[in-house]
Amino acid sequence: MIRARLSLMMFLEFFIWGGWFVTLGTFLGETLDASGREIGMAFSTQSWGAIIAPFIIGLIADRFFNAERILGVLHLVGAVLMYRLFLAQDFSAFYLTVLIYMILYMPTLALVNAVAFRQLTEPKREFGKIRVWGTLGWIVAGLAISYVFAWDGAAAIDAGALRYTFLMCAVASLVLGVYSFTLPATPPKAGAAGTSLGQLVGIDALRLLKNRDYAIFFVASVLICIPLAFYYQNANPFLAEIGVANPTGKMTLGQISEVLFMLALPVFIQRFGIKHTLLLGMLAWGLRYLLFAFGDSGGQVWMLLLGIALHGVCYDFFFVSGQIYTDQRAGERFKSAAQGMITLATYGIGMLIGFWVAGWITDHYSQANGHDWQTIWLLPALFALAIMVVFMGLFRDASSASRSSETAVHSEE
Structure with missing residues (x-):
């Protein structure tokens, strides 16, 4: 039962990311008329999130909060930000929102791993079977965009249909945010407060x-x-x-x-x-x-x-x-x-x-x-x-x- 619950967590985590990140360049160029440099700025928010993530996890989450609770909060806030991306009408408004979103999303990659590792009895043997559901979530998101909703066809792109990828991911983020609070308790690690900045x-x-x-x-x-x-x-x-x-x-x-x-x-x-x-x-x-x-x-x-x-x-x-x-x-x-x-x-x-x-x-x-x-x-x-x-x-x-x-x-x- 716990493996099924953790698999669903992984599925939603990467469904959210794969559901908007793959088509981001096309959306920005065709819908918001962004330049190549602006598109590069938007994608680089992933890097800023990766740089800042260790501080959020190591200095805050690992010391003071259960991992599943901070995961839930971050995805609930993420749902609101995804909805704002859905509504964005120009690049400047979009960029500020996606920057904040990625700073909050990138730490969740470590959080879902932490929740999974702490709940598995033999993580080295079992984790791969859980993690593969994340890849499946990414795949399902891409297939849905192309073959279910047809948002990435030429006519659909011209009509701005790729905007709905953010709405889809906002709903998925809301679901994962609520679902996270039902996951088994994953309290801070003993001794985490003594972790140095250099280690993080x-x-x-x-x-x-x-x-x-x-x-x-x-x-x-x-x-x-x-x-x-x-x-x-x-x-x-x-x-x-x-x-x-x-x-x-x-x-x-x-x-x-x-x-x-x-x-x-x-x-x-x-x-x-x-x-x-x-x-x-x-x-x-x-x-x-x-x-x-x-x-x-x-x-x-x-x-x-x-x-x-x-x-x-x-x-x-x-x-x-x-x-x-x-x-x-x-x-x-x-x-x-x-x-x-x-x-x-x-x-x-x-x-x-x-x-x-x-x-x-x-x-x-x-x-x-x-x-x-x-x-x-x-x-x-x-x-x-x-x-x-x-x-x-x-x-x-x-x-x-x-x-x-x-x-x-x-x-x-």
Whole structure:
């Protein structure tokens, strides 16, 4: 029974995020007439949320409140903010609201994990089966937008129908907010008040950077977030603009592949090692964008679908295996601090830079009748491949992370 309740929590958590984040760039560009830089600013609110989240969780939630209660409050407030996004008529009003929303939403990713881990008797064995429902929630949201409500068709986008994604997510956030108060009590951890600021944001793990190989991996992780930002920001507007039918529904192929490749990841790491796993992840980013650059909505649409389906390799083989590598290098004492450091560096700093770069390049290659998408995709493709070549030459760590492979569970899509 408890597993079913936790699975529903995860489903709603990621249904909310997937229900508006995927189509955000298309909505802003087509409905609010936002520029590429403005769209980049809106997406970068995820990064600001990731940077601030440890302070909300570590300095407030973990010390004074039950996790399920703060989760409920944040989602109830989030429902109001989502409704305000539904009503927003210009970018300035939208940006301020989405910034506040993401500062409040990003901490809930850690909160749902905390609730789940505290209620499971064998979290290492059981958590993956709970977490997969989050991915399913993201997939269902995308399928609903394309195939149930048809909000992402060309005529529907012109009519402003994507605005209703925020209303849908406001309702889901309201449901999760109320539902959270029915979850089992998850009180503050004993000793949480003694957690230092350095532990919360990962400063205590900076000593890992003294290791040459880990420092190379760390820099590569930040840099590869620049190509990653191009996908989040531009994939849906690109597919919609070139006339691909049901683009949001088709993008759920990425989450489906993510689940499948997650199952293959531990086996691949054990057989080929962490270096080759990371290299394959970086290669997949470059290949994906080359497919986007030369694909089209007609006879070459298979290239676009294959590029989307590579998401599982792109994300799992680099970011999840990177979490495993970090866990292995950190040692028992600094595991939590190390994960906090790499998350802050990638989803905070790296993605913040990435969204700025993606917004600038998208504006630079904007045309009267759309965008020069081939150039827009070729640039991150070449950048990702360049990072891969440098990483291949400099990174020499051949140690296996197979002993930590059971930790291959992530908290974001």
